[in-house]
Amino acid sequence: MFVILYYDVGVKRVSKMLxxxxxxxxxxxxxxxxxxxxxxxxxxLKSEIGRIIKDEDSVVIYVFNQMLxxxxxxxGKDKKEETKFL
Amino acid sequence: MKETxxxxxxxxxxxxxxxxxxxxxxxxxxxxxVENLKEIFVFGEVNLNKRLxxxxxxxxxxxxFFNHYGFYVGSFYPREHYNSGFMILKQAQYYIDNEKRIxxxxxxxxxxxxxxxxxxxxxxxxxxxLDNHISEIEKNVEKIFRIEEIPKLMQVEGKxxxxxxxxxxxxxxxxxxxxxxxxxxxxxDRINALISFSNSLIYSIVLREIYATHLDPRIGYLHSTxxxxxxxxxxxxxxxxxxxxxxxxxxxxxxxxxxxxxxEKSLNRVFLNDRGKRKFIEILEKRLNExxxxxxxxxxxxxxxxxxxxxxxxxKHLLEDEVYEPLIMEW
Numbered sequence: 001m002f003v004i005l006y007y008d009v010g011v012k013r014v015s016k017m018l019x020x021x022x023x024x025x026x027x028x029x030x031x032x033x034x035x036x037x038x039x040x041x042x043x044x045l046k047s048e049i050g051r052i053i054k055d056e057d058s059v060v061i062y063v064f065n066q067m068l069x070x071x072x073x074x075x076g077k078d079k080k081e082e083t084k085f086l
Numbered sequence: 087m088k089e090t091x092x093x094x095x096x097x098x099x100x101x102x103x104x105x106x107x108x109x110x111x112x113x114x115x116x117x118x119x120v121e122n123l124k125e126i127f128v129f130g131e132v133n134l135n136k137r138l139x140x141x142x143x144x145x146x147x148x149x150x151f152f153n154h155y156g157f158y159v160g161s162f163y164p165r166e167h168y169n170s171g172f173m174i175l176k177q178a179q180y181y182i183d184n185e186k187r188i189x190x191x192x193x194x195x196x197x198x199x200x201x202x203x204x205x206x207x208x209x210x211x212x213x214x215x216l217d218n219h220i221s222e223i224e225k226n227v228e229k230i231f232r233i234e235e236i237p238k239l240m241q242v243e244g245k246x247x248x249x250x251x252x253x254x255x256x257x258x259x260x261x262x263x264x265x266x267x268x269x270x271x272x273x274x275d276r277i278n279a280l281i282s283f284s285n286s287l288i289y290s291i292v293l294r295e296i297y298a299t300h301l302d303p304r305i306g307y308l309h310s311t312x313x314x315x316x317x318x319x320x321x322x323x324x325x326x327x328x329x330x331x332x333x334x335x336x337x338x339x340x341x342x343x344x345x346x347x348x349x350e351k352s353l354n355r356v357f358l359n360d361r362g363k364r365k366f367i368e369i370l371e372k373r374l375n376e377x378x379x380x381x382x383x384x385x386x387x388x389x390x391x392x393x394x395x396x397x398x399x400x401x402k403h404l405l406e407d408e409v410y411e412p413l414i415m416e417w
Binding site: 024025037038041086 | 087088089090091092093094095097103104105108110116117118119120121122364367368
């Protein structure tokens with residue numbers, strides 16, 4: 001499945017979040033990630049995030065079972081990098 | 087589905103923050119989501135260290151290297167995680183017993199031949215003159231069942247391959263591509279270069295799938311086990327070369343995706359340049375992820391999963407659970 005994830009966390013935890021999310025997903029913009037992920041890996045990611053965040057932090061994950069009827073549009077520069085072919 | 091990444095540029099691959107990062111020569115950092123990674127194919131000049139190898143082993147990621155000409159150099163095959171002494175014994179038992187070995191070997195040759203025939207018939211229905219090739223191959227397929235020795239089987243296999251490759255000239259309709267004869271070291275023409283490149287890729291893809299099963303890649307049945315290298319992946323690849331590799335070759339040429347410009351000549355060999363390799367991989371990758379509906383299980387599976395299923399079938403055969411029958415394209 002495909003997910004879009006974004007977070008708003010305290011300054012102290014920003015870099016921790018970045019590192020954890022980079023393990024599973026592709027970076028798109030500051031505090032925004034997207035990418036294909038398996039069900040089990042999503043659960044793992046959620047538990048890792050759960051250990052970092054505090055009560056006042058917020059993380060939002062959109063989960064798509066399939067990408068039919070969806071379109072990705074970018075205005076300006078697309079900061080997402082190609083990682084399949086390097 | 088875990089991903090494969092292909093590295094063409096020069097740079098350093100390293101472990102960072104419990105994930106992977108590729109640093110290009112221009113010092114640009116590209117982060118690779120490690121948890122979603124299955125294997126890495128390296129074509130460029132990449133620096134790496136033991137720390138990275140350790141990490142890849144822990145994450146069960148296989149890394150394969152290819153030389154400048156696109157030939158397979160070798161793989162880092164992480165410490166086997168599905169290690170089974172019982173399975174190795176069974177595999178060896180079926181190798182040593184000639185009767186048992188030749189059964190599997192024959193089935194592999196038969197599978198490869200029947201899949202080639204499927205492709206030829208497909209193009210015949212599209213008006214290519216392939217009747218002679220088809221009947222010649224069919225004649226040779228019948229011979230397979232009467233053979234009792236491996237060397238004889240190899241001969242018949244070679245003959246089938248020869249006729250099959252000769253049919254390429256009928257299938258391909260581009261003036262820049264002409265098949266003369268199969269020559270591997272070095273590839274003598276553009277089609278040979280494509281075949282060699284595609285085979286190298288398929289060998290390592292099959293190897294990666296073997297890693298996910300209990301089988302040991304060092305014991306093959308059609309290809310003899312020797313002191314040097316893996317042979318089971320070469321066996322299983324035979325079945326998939328026509329289905330995955332050759333069909334990709336036909337579509338990249340006939341659809342003009344790869345042209346004369348994507349090849350390089352040096353000394354007396356012809357090979358794909360980086361742009362050509364990349365284009366070929368993109369199409370091959372698309373094919374691997376494409377799904378087909380299998381009548382037997384009534385659900386859609388990708389070509390990659392088909393490779394895995396073939397290995398499970400072999401496992402079952404070795405465990406005397408179900409007799410091995412090769413995958414023959416029914417679509």
